[in-house]
């Protein structure tokens with residue numbers, strides 16, 4: 001076949017759109033060459049079926065990265081109908097951490113070889129692997145994984161040139177290996193700390209909730225809202241019961257008012273904005289208790305038509321003032337410059353978003369603390 005024919009064939013192969021119904025598994029699918037078209041039809045179907053809510057259920061499975069890899073490679077013909085054919089490590093615990101591909105040369109599986117090389121990869125996880133290839137029904141098919149912004153791994157199949165039947169077969173068999181649906185699950189391989197989540201919220205200034213953010217991030221978000229540390233916005237607290245049969249939606253930041261289960265935030269996205277006066281009030285209260293030699297005042301100042309809440313520390317002995325300013329906007333950097341010119345002492349609380357401006361502020365002699373500051377600030381001041 002000449003290459004142009006191959007291209008023509010390729011074009012023919014994908015130039016159709018189909019709605020697929022899987023009655024057995026109660027699933028609706030839509031096949032199209034356009035990802036955007038698929039997304040639009042997807043949304044349309046969701047709105048038709050669930051007119052009250054457009055949400056995507058969260059299927060997070062907490063599974064250690066190493067354990068996940070171990071499960072994926074511990075397969076055998078008798079129990080799983082799968083043989084391990086090949087694996088590509090991005091890195092190994094060999095000198096200079098080379099990437100390594102291990103592949104079966106004939107009809108054998110690589111289980112034994114992999115076992116013998118265990119010391120070189122036993123501390124690695126799925127994150128360190130490019131692909132795992134299985135032999136299934138005399139064919140080969142691989143899986144690969146990628147991470148999302150919340151440190152969750154998503155596993156997908158490498159279907160290039162493979163039939164849909166073979167893919168379904170592999171997915172079913174892997175479901176038995178892992179104990180959950182491969183394509184619909186997100187594997188939480190690393191638990192984020194609350195601080196990491198908050199920093200991410202503040203850096204992104206928005207949070208995507210379709211697909212759903214991890215449960216842990218939901219909880220942090222609700223906690224920040226409850227303490228009014230971030231601004232309450234209309235969409236923010238609209239949540240639905242995590243139990244599909246409950247159908248309860250609520251604007252309350254509590255558990256489900258109907259059944260008491262956890263609630264999942266719904267909607268397409270939320271903007272995250274610090275509630276500055278409240279944020280500063282928290283700091284002021286802490287400083288009051290800990291900095292007796294200073295007078296601590298929270299007030300609004302104005303420079304070049306720009307108004308901003310700041311904290312002013314006045315040394316009771318010397319009467320010298322130091323301002324604590326949170327850097328949340330470019331205008332805040334200008335404000336710091338202005339205060340610095342007026343010879344005030346300055347402590348900047350920088351948002352990770354503006355951490356690139358650190359040097360600029362440092363040149364002006366501004367003392368800086370990160371957003372995680374509360375405790376750090378206290379420690380450095382007392």
Ligand SMILES: [Zn+2]
Nearest residue numbers: 241246256259
């Ligand atoms: Zn409920």
